[in-house]
Amino acid sequence: MTLQFSSENAFPSAVVMNNFKRRDLSNNSLNGEIPDFLSQLQHLKILNLEKNNLSGLIPSALHRDSLTLSVDQNPYLCEPDQCNKKKNKKNNSIVTPLVASVGGVLILLVAVAAIFWTAKRRKVKALTVEKDQSEKSPQYTDQDDSSLQSQKQIYAYSDIVKITNNFNTVVGKGGFGTVYLGYIEDTPVAVKMLSPSSVRGYQQFQTEVKLLMRVHHKNLTSLVGYCNEGTNKGFIYEYMANGNLQEHLSGKRSKRNFFSWEKRLRIAVDAASGLEYLQNGCKPPIFHRDIKSTNILLNENLQAKLSDFGLSKIILTDGETHVSTVIAGTPGYLDPEYYLTNRLTEKSDVYSFGVVLLEIITSQPVMAKNQEKTHISEWVRSLIAKGDIDAVVDSRLEGDFDSNSVWKTVEIATACVSPNPNRRPIISVVVTDLKESLTMELARTEDRSTNTSYSVKQVIRNLNTESLPQAR
Structure with a gap:
């Protein structure tokens, strides 16, 4: 023209x-x-x-x-x-x-x-x-792949088709794409393919590739490789055989096989440890911004790992306690202070984790499905005010837990979801307190059976001597 x-x-x-x-x-x-x-x-x-x-x-x-x-x-x-x-x-x-x-x-x-x-x-x-002008990352192109990691982690689209057997088995769907079951040399993997029509999904693809190439921790999902071929973009993750935490708490995966109090605490410690690594083990620190029960995945041993880093924010400002950014996250898990002020801090992820912790304790939905749409934190506070701990804990546990362990965990959770960020604990304190709650529960089960497979002393030693790998 x-x-x-x-x-x-x-x-x-x-x-x-x-x-x-x-x-x-x-x-x-x-x-x-x-x-x-x-x-x-x-x-x-x-x-x-x-x-x-x-x-x-x-x-x-x-x-x-x-x-x-x-x-x-x-x-x-x-x-x-x-x-x-x-x-x-x-x-x-x-x-x-x-x-x-x-x-x-x-x-x-x-x-x-x-x-x-x-x-x-x-x-x-x-x-x-919606565009977040404050956190634009450098344009990511095919040429950047070689500088991020070795070529063996880059897969062609034709490889993805073979790995997934032509996308034969769907294991999950998200807002920006579909997850398929695949196999690499008989090892199961999860392949998440980005929908070509998802603009925000492409931005998150760039963020997640760059982040997962530089971090590694036993409580973060591992990236096996990725595909960045034209409009065909996707991730290959380690396969998490037991799905996400929310499926188990809600009974969707198995109504008869629900988690004991000990299993719940172990999952909570795992998830909190992954979050602590992002904030304290990575230099510069990383804020996840989308901590929720569906983003906590479980492997065959029920070890919990944080996943979905597409909204994560790498904090490059040295010495600052917050960063101003466009709001991102999931309703119900979103820090109210962050929502009102656009000030993202380390306590924003702590709030979201506190909501997950309340889910672990109660097995209740984050937002009640009634006209009031009561938030889980408000519901728990109303019961605590009455001293009714039995009504707070998942009734399916039938009292099979150490009361002191439960009370301590409830106190941790309510502190994390405090409307005032200054009253929320830092994530390292959360990890320490949850380990103490787990120790209390293990002491009870060990007293009940001397043949338990877990020794309190051994657990304490394991929890306190775990190494914290550094970001690569």
Whole structure:
């Protein structure tokens, strides 16, 4: 499509163009003089005209403090005191045709007008697509793959088709894609393929690839590899045979086989340890931003691992206690302070974990399915005020737990979900307290049976001497 302009309306008015703040017209083969109308754009902050073939005098109005002007590598462009020297030198060479000069101006006008039209379209599109301007990561391309990790972790789409047996078995579905069961040399893996229509999903794909390439912990799901081939993008994770925590607490996976109090505490310790690693073991620290029971996966030994790092935020600001960012997370698990102020802190993930801990204790949904839609934290607080601990704990446990262990765990959970972030414990304290609760429960079961497979002393030694691997 060819754009044509008359001499009177060759460009939108200065009022319209005042919306421009930054324009990059470098390396566009532009020639001719710089049009004076650019000096009317009072809101223009950055103008890059480098590496073109512009000529003549630079308008003096463009030399203002509020504008950063770049005109390098334009051999026939000059300042007022330089033009006479260049003119004499230029007269000894071939004179540039007037047609080329006029054509250059038109090309410049067409290029800037096209940018204006494109920017306007993008602005309209931005109204329907949520974008977090504060956390844009560098553009991720196929060429970046080799710098992230060795080539053996990059899979072609044809490999993914073979691994999943042509996407034969679906094991889960999320907001941004479908998870399939696959096999690599007889080892089961989970393959999550991104939906091509998911814009936010692609942004999260970039974030998760970069994060999982640099972190490793026994309580974080391991990345086996990934595919980044055109619109075919996906992850290959270790397979977590026992699904997610929410399925078990709700009874969806097996109504007859529910978790004992000891198993629940072990899962809580695992999940909290993974979160502690992200905040304290990674340099710079990482905030997950989507801690919830469906993002806590269980392997064949019921070891819990955090998953889904697409919303995670790497905190690069040194010495700061928070970062301002667009709100992201899941309703019910979202820190109310973060929701109101956009201030993301380490206590935001602590709040979300506190909600998960209440789910582990009660097996109740985060939001009650009634007209009031009571939050689980409000429901638990009302029962605690009455001293009714039996009503708080999952009735299916039938009292088979150490009361002190339960009370301590409830206290930890309610502290984590305090509306005041300053009253919430740091995650390392949460881990320590949960280990103490587990020790109490193990002491009870050991007293009941000396043949138990777990020794209290052994558990304490294991819990206190676990190494904390560092981010790679």
